[in-house]
Amino acid sequence: MAEATLRFLRMRRWVWPLIGILLLWVALTVLTARFSLYSLSGVAISASFLLLPALGQMLVVTTGRGNIDLSIPGLVTLGAYVSVMTSTGTAAGFCVTLALIVGGGLAIGALNAVLVLILRIPAMIATLATGYILATATLIVNARIGMFQRPDALAFLSVGRIGDMPVILIVAILACGLAAILLMRSAYGRKLFAVGQSQDAARLAGVKVGRVIASTFIVSAVLSALTGMLLSGYAGGAFLEMGAPYLLQSVGAVVLGGTLISGGSATALGTLLGGMLLVMIVTTMQIAGLPPGAQDILQGVVIILVLAAAGARLSDR
Known part of the structure; x- marks a missing residue:
């Protein structure tokens, strides 16, 4: 029985963040006497905005070799600024904005x-450099930003x-479902896992490794830019460091x-639940009155501990 349970948990790593969410929900309900299902809905909304860039990050990480996309913050902020600067408040204007953001x-x-x-620049360095370029571009356009005429379609998507x-x-759930189908039910998902497990073996099997890796960076960038657009609709504008x-x-x-940082395995549902767990951790720290700097430190500590545990499991294989 114990062996079967361990096998179940190993195959469905999304169970762990789900357990964490339930435990934190119970703890917050006891501590505050007011944390309810409605409050959990607020956490789900915050996690929904996080999901799109997290899914892109998940694809990049799954390719292995320490690949991480550090240009995400710059893309999110620039996407918000493009949305504000190009929006005319009309349906036609929204289509133009959407095309510009996707194209960018x-x-x-x-x-x-x-x-x-x-x-051949390491992914972390390459995307960090791109992020700095995007941050500079955002600073340039910041002085030219005007009033935001939020289109009805964007308002519906972001706050409707x-x-x-x-x-x-609903958008987040659909995106998670599509990502899960892509990973588990498509040839692309099998190729992505093969690349993450061993690029040499994937090449021998006929996989176009370069194309698969390139696609993950492209999807990550598009999803991050779209997140910026949605955030601009939610916040009613754009600001630096968004x-x-x-x-x-x-x-x-x-x-x-539960996505393996070493690559080769990923879970879309786990990414959604992981985002909710992380938002709940931040919510707990905010209720405790911790300053933003301490919140960042504790988030980093939690991630390090999870990575250390994952590394220990890998070394035991």
């Missing part, structure tokens, strides 16, 4: 892929509700969700 994400993702695959269900949560929290949190959601 494709171009920046392709740039990251070129830096990593052709120029269908009944009692936030639309952004995407800053998503650097640590996108990695944290991936790691806490």
Whole structure:
């Protein structure tokens, strides 16, 4: 029985963040006497905005070799600024904004892929450099930002509700479902796992390794830019450092969700639950009155502990 349970947990690593969510929910309910299902809904909304860049980060991490996309914060912020600057408040204007944001994400993702695959720059350094370029671009356009005419379509996606269900949560669930199908039911998912487990073996099996890795950086960039657009609709504008929290949190959601940092295995549901767990951890620290700097430190400590535990499990194989 114990062996079967361990096998179940090893195959379904998303169970661990789910257990963490339930434990924290109970603890917060006891401590505050007011943390309810409605409060958990607020956590789910915050986690929904985190999910899109986290899914992109998950794909990049799954390719292995320490690949991480550090340009996510810059993409999120720039996506928000592009949305504010190009929006006319009309449906046609929203389509133009969406096209610009997707096109920009494709171009920046392709740039990251070129830096990593052709120029052979380590992913963390390449994407960090791209992030600095994006931050500089945001500073330049910041002085030109004007009033934001939020389109109805963007308002519906970011703050709308269908009944009692936030639309952004529905978007997150659909994105998670599509990512799960992509990973577990498609040839692309099998190729991605093969690349993460061994690039040499994947090449021998006929997998176009470069194309698979490039696709993850491109998808990550597009999802991050779209997140910036959604955040601009939610916040009613854009501001500098808007995407800053998503650097640590996108990695944290991936790691806490059970995706192997060494590559070769990922779980979309785990990433969603990992994001919710991370948001609940932040919520707990905010209720405790910890300053933002201490919150960042504790988030980093939690991620380090999870990575250390994952490394211990790998070394025992």
